[in-house]
Amino acid sequence: MQRREPVVDESGDIIKQIIISNGHELKGYSLVPDDKLKILKAVIDALLLEDVNVVVTTGGTGYAPSDVTVESLRGVMDREVEGFGDVFRAVSFADPKVGPASFLTKASAIIVRGKLVYMLPGSPDAVRLAMEKLIIPETPHLVYLANSS
Amino acid sequence: MQRREPVVDESGDIIKQIIISNGHELKGYSLVPDDKLKILKAVIDALLLEDVNVVVTTGGTGYAPSDVTVESLRGVMDREVEGFGDVFRAVSFADPKVGPASFLTKASAIIVRGKLVYMLPGSPDAVRLAMEKLIIPETPHLVYLANSS
Amino acid sequence: MQRREPVVDESGDIIKQIIISNGHELKGYSLVPDDKLKILKAVIDALLLEDVNVVVTTGGTGYAPSDVTVESLRGVMDREVEGFGDVFRAVSFADPKVGPASFLTKASAIIVRGKLVYMLPGSPDAVRLAMEKLIIPETPHLVYLANSS
Amino acid sequence: MQRREPVVDESGDIIKQIIISNGHELKGYSLVPDDKLKILKAVIDALLLEDVNVVVTTGGTGYAPSDVTVESLRGVMDREVEGFGDVFRAVSFADPKVGPASFLTKASAIIVRGKLVYMLPGSPDAVRLAMEKLIIPETPHLVYLANSS
Amino acid sequence: MQRREPVVDESGDIIKQIIISNGHELKGYSLVPDDKLKILKAVIDALLLEDVNVVVTTGGTGYAPSDVTVESLRGVMDREVEGFGDVFRAVSFADPKVGPASFLTKASAIIVRGKLVYMLPGSPDAVRLAMEKLIIPETPHLVYLANSS
Amino acid sequence: MQRREPVVDESGDIIKQIIISNGHELKGYSLVPDDKLKILKAVIDALLLEDVNVVVTTGGTGYAPSDVTVESLRGVMDREVEGFGDVFRAVSFADPKVGPASFLTKASAIIVRGKLVYMLPGSPDAVRLAMEKLIIPETPHLVYLANSS
Ligand SMILES: [Mg+2]
Numbered sequence: 086m087q088r089r090e091p092v093v094d095e096s097g098d099i100i101k102q103i104i105i106s107n108g109h110e111l112k113g114y115s116l117v118p119d120d121k122l123k124i125l126k127a128v129i130d131a132l133l134l135e136d137v138n139v140v141v142t143t144g145g146t147g148y149a150p151s152d153v154t155v156e157s158l159r160g161v162m163d164r165e166v167e168g169f170g171d172v173f174r175a176v177s178f179a180d181p182k183v184g185p186a187s188f189l190t191k192a193s194a195i196i197v198r199g200k201l202v203y204m205l206p207g208s209p210d211a212v213r214l215a216m217e218k219l220i221i222p223e224t225p226h227l228v229y230l231a232n233s234s
Numbered sequence: 235m236q237r238r239e240p241v242v243d244e245s246g247d248i249i250k251q252i253i254i255s256n257g258h259e260l261k262g263y264s265l266v267p268d269d270k271l272k273i274l275k276a277v278i279d280a281l282l283l284e285d286v287n288v289v290v291t292t293g294g295t296g297y298a299p300s301d302v303t304v305e306s307l308r309g310v311m312d313r314e315v316e317g318f319g320d321v322f323r324a325v326s327f328a329d330p331k332v333g334p335a336s337f338l339t340k341a342s343a344i345i346v347r348g349k350l351v352y353m354l355p356g357s358p359d360a361v362r363l364a365m366e367k368l369i370i371p372e373t374p375h376l377v378y379l380a381n382s383s
Numbered sequence: 384m385q386r387r388e389p390v391v392d393e394s395g396d397i398i399k400q401i402i403i404s405n406g407h408e409l410k411g412y413s414l415v416p417d418d419k420l421k422i423l424k425a426v427i428d429a430l431l432l433e434d435v436n437v438v439v440t441t442g443g444t445g446y447a448p449s450d451v452t453v454e455s456l457r458g459v460m461d462r463e464v465e466g467f468g469d470v471f472r473a474v475s476f477a478d479p480k481v482g483p484a485s486f487l488t489k490a491s492a493i494i495v496r497g498k499l500v501y502m503l504p505g506s507p508d509a510v511r512l513a514m515e516k517l518i519i520p521e522t523p524h525l526v527y528l529a530n531s532s
Numbered sequence: 533m534q535r536r537e538p539v540v541d542e543s544g545d546i547i548k549q550i551i552i553s554n555g556h557e558l559k560g561y562s563l564v565p566d567d568k569l570k571i572l573k574a575v576i577d578a579l580l581l582e583d584v585n586v587v588v589t590t591g592g593t594g595y596a597p598s599d600v601t602v603e604s605l606r607g608v609m610d611r612e613v614e615g616f617g618d619v620f621r622a623v624s625f626a627d628p629k630v631g632p633a634s635f636l637t638k639a640s641a642i643i644v645r646g647k648l649v650y651m652l653p654g655s656p657d658a659v660r661l662a663m664e665k666l667i668i669p670e671t672p673h674l675v676y677l678a679n680s681s
Numbered sequence: 682m683q684r685r686e687p688v689v690d691e692s693g694d695i696i697k698q699i700i701i702s703n704g705h706e707l708k709g710y711s712l713v714p715d716d717k718l719k720i721l722k723a724v725i726d727a728l729l730l731e732d733v734n735v736v737v738t739t740g741g742t743g744y745a746p747s748d749v750t751v752e753s754l755r756g757v758m759d760r761e762v763e764g765f766g767d768v769f770r771a772v773s774f775a776d777p778k779v780g781p782a783s784f785l786t787k788a789s790a791i792i793v794r795g796k797l798v799y800m801l802p803g804s805p806d807a808v809r810l811a812m813e814k815l816i817i818p819e820t821p822h823l824v825y826l827a828n829s830s
Numbered sequence: 831m832q833r834r835e836p837v838v839d840e841s842g843d844i845i846k847q848i849i850i851s852n853g854h855e856l857k858g859y860s861l862v863p864d865d866k867l868k869i870l871k872a873v874i875d876a877l878l879l880e881d882v883n884v885v886v887t888t889g890g891t892g893y894a895p896s897d898v899t900v901e902s903l904r905g906v907m908d909r910e911v912e913g914f915g916d917v918f919r920a921v922s923f924a925d926p927k928v929g930p931a932s933f934l935t936k937a938s939a940i941i942v943r944g945k946l947v948y949m950l951p952g953s954p955d956a957v958r959l960a961m962e963k964l965i966i967p968e969t970p971h972l973v974y975l976a977n978s979s
């Protein structure tokens with residue numbers, strides 16, 4: 086991405102902050118446009134890093150034609166974490182700031198070679214909710230499971 | 235459909251009444267049997283009307299062999315609104331008149347060329363719940379998104 | 384399965400006890416390892432019994448590589464009961480002993496030739512929750528529907 | 533379709549002529565643009581006619597973005613006639629006028645409620661080949677099979 | 682299967698004879714009706730035998746509603762041998778006794794846990810062709826590949 | 831890939847030589863192990879280059895567990911060129927050096943954003959056959975089609 090002005094990525098910053106403040110290590114960060122191949126490249130590059138266990142994306146999970154994050158990444162999954170989307174929507178529905186709008190996201194999680202990729206909506210509130218209520222509490226156990234034998 | 239006696243379609247009437255009372259225009263109405271080709275014809279005919287943005291069906295979303303609405307229409311979708319079904323079931327579960335029976339519906343929503351097709355259960359209560367709690371509040375925004383560029 | 388020591392199958396025992404105490408007949412029981420072909424054999428053998436309407440499995444619904452129950456059995460389904468998984472997760476989420484961990488199960492239900500196969504997690508609490516809150520209340524009606532014409 | 537000038541549909545004319553000259557009855561004809569919903573409407577309207585057993589389309593089977601016939605119609609099939617495409621390509625490959633270009637078509641056949649829909653390429657030669665070598669010889673038997681019990 | 686009269690299974694006999702006359706061991710034989718669950722049971726029981734590497738079925742690969750062999754068994758595959766169907770149809774097409782009728786079969790092959798399942802048509806000629814031209818020559822190598830690491 | 835000894839990639843060399851000798855420009859070359867993520871990375875990196883229209887891979891199209899090229903790349907396709915595999919197998923079958931072994935390849939072609947990815951077997955003869963008989967003659971037209979509007 087070529088831009089002159091500084092890019093503000095509030096949701097990305099929230100994800101980074103929550104990862105770090107919960108004692109996990111932040112291994113990298115990448116900002117990509119709504120473009121299937123660029124999304125795939127960024128996530129695959131991250132998954133190829135040996136000490137990366139989890140990738141979190143924000144944005145591109147809605148129903149605008151440009152929202153292609155989930156469609157792009159499902160193609161490389163080994164398994165979908167089928168319940169992530171519906172549990173996230175149930176948690177969002179209970180949040181009075183979201184309510185019925187919760188059905189408008191296809192937030193998802195997939196497993197690729199024992200690593201997790203969470204795909205979160207673009208809004209700062211959604212990202213905070215998903216990180217604090219679901220991802221931070223359950224990811225260590227899920228990564229452990231996905232790599233058990 | 236050929237019938238001598240007048241057909242009572244209570245759920246269809248509720249949908250029509252809620253559409254109109256919320257300031258939307260009702261463009262048409264069609265009553266079809268549980269028949270894949272007739273369901274497809276009715277919905278495709280509606281989607282071909284230029285000023286139609288949304289189609290709502292009632293009935294045929296359960297698990298009787300004759301319930302084929304969702305199976306018939308998913309084949310023509312561009313995208314599924316993945317969260318509509320689970321959020322509707324969560325809302326239904328919370329309704330004491332439904333409770334656990336909420337898992338017996340495959341109520342769904344799909345996008346076809348920027349237009350929405352909601353597939354609701356046949357019961358008047360389910361239809362009212364879906365229309366009032368989910369469809370009326372969120373559809374204008376969802377149609378806008380699905381047609382953005 | 385060949386074992387010298389007695390096998391303890393607490394979750395299986397709970398399922399059996401709840402089936403019987405609710406006035407249903409228990410037709411058989413089988414203990415199989417996390418093995419696609421052995422799971423398939425056990426369930427297909429059960430489905431071939433004329434007076435069996437429902438099969439309930441426990442275990443193998445998580446995200447360890449050895450968890451293959453759902454992946455094994457979906458291949459033979461006629462229809463998925465799409466809402467069973469998300470409603471079960473919503474019920475689990477509301478249980479303070481489960482909470483966010485509810486998204487880690489792919490508990491599912493499928494219909495094969497008018498018969499139901501429920502795939503439940505391996506934990507005794509999960510099994511009790513699913514049986515008491517969802518399966519016992521709704522299965523008679525669902526079996527009736529799936530066999531209606 | 534609204535056009536002032538007469539439309540020349542050479543391939544459609546060949547199909548009609550071959551149908552009639554082989555003693556079958558021609559029940560209708562429709563000319564539609566490369567548009568998913570219009571293609572679906574035309575084919576579903578034909579399939580709803582009681583005395584129609586077979587629908588043949590020409591065009592839209594290639595790899596231009598506008599070629600959407602096969603993608604549009606597969607969504608409504610009960611079964612794909614899996615071998616039609618590869619046998620047609622093998623026959624085309626053997627034709628010195630086609631040769632390797634034969635791999636550029638996704639000519640297909642599907643069954644919908646015991647009725648056949650053949651999707652042929654747009655070229656007159658391809659249509660003639662498919663009709664004479666495959667469709668005319670085998671369709672009566674295939675329709676019989678698809679409606680046997 | 683319960684029958685009073687002796688069952689003649691000419692195609693099954695041809696398969697057995699060709700297996701044995703080519704120096705392979707015949708491990709079992711089973712005759713099942715066109716019934717998804719019974720087909721699955723027979724094939725899974727065979728696949729569970731440790732010294733069985735290959736299962737060959739005959740019949741049920743056409744387009745009558747009762748032809749369900751391929752649809753039944755694909756659900757348990759790990760991988761489809763994608764080219765078996767089209768190469769078999771090409772070989773059949775070249776046989777003057779078959780010709781264009783070759784497109785009417787969905788003869789297929791799948792791999793399940795390193796074991797092969799070939800699904801052949803019901804006609805004695807088709808079975809002989811498939812066994813002699815494709816299965817006998819290539820199966821030892823394919824089994825070796827499917828079990829390599 | 832880190833190796834001390836020089837790698838011999840005979841099939842890759844044949845592809846390069848045929849591309850160049852037919853007047854096309856060779857834009858890059860990459861040697862990757864049978865590893866889903868590394869295959870994806872190599873191909874996506876190539877597809878992201880603006881002046882690349884075609885990617886050709888060799889190897890990994892068979893039925894060993896390590897053969898994952900096709901399974902890895904199909905997940906990112908916009909469309910499959912459905913006929914490439916069967917036409918390639920028909921051409922291989924006619925080659926007396928291949929014959930029935932032709933059914934053992936899942937050689938494939940996909941379109942990703944108007945660009946072509948051909949996945950060829952690992953053998954030098956197969957690569958030469960595919961390049962000379964199918965890819966060189968038809969790719970310019972196919973690229974043109976895939977980018978038409
Ligand atoms: Mg478990």
Ligand SMILES: [Mg+2]
Pocket residue numbers: 591592593594599653654
């Ligand atoms: Mg065309």
Ligand SMILES: [Mg+2]
Pocket residue numbers: 740741742743748802803
């Ligand atoms: Mg047959």
Ligand SMILES: [Mg+2]
Pocket residue numbers: 889890891892897951952
């Ligand atoms: Mg190879």
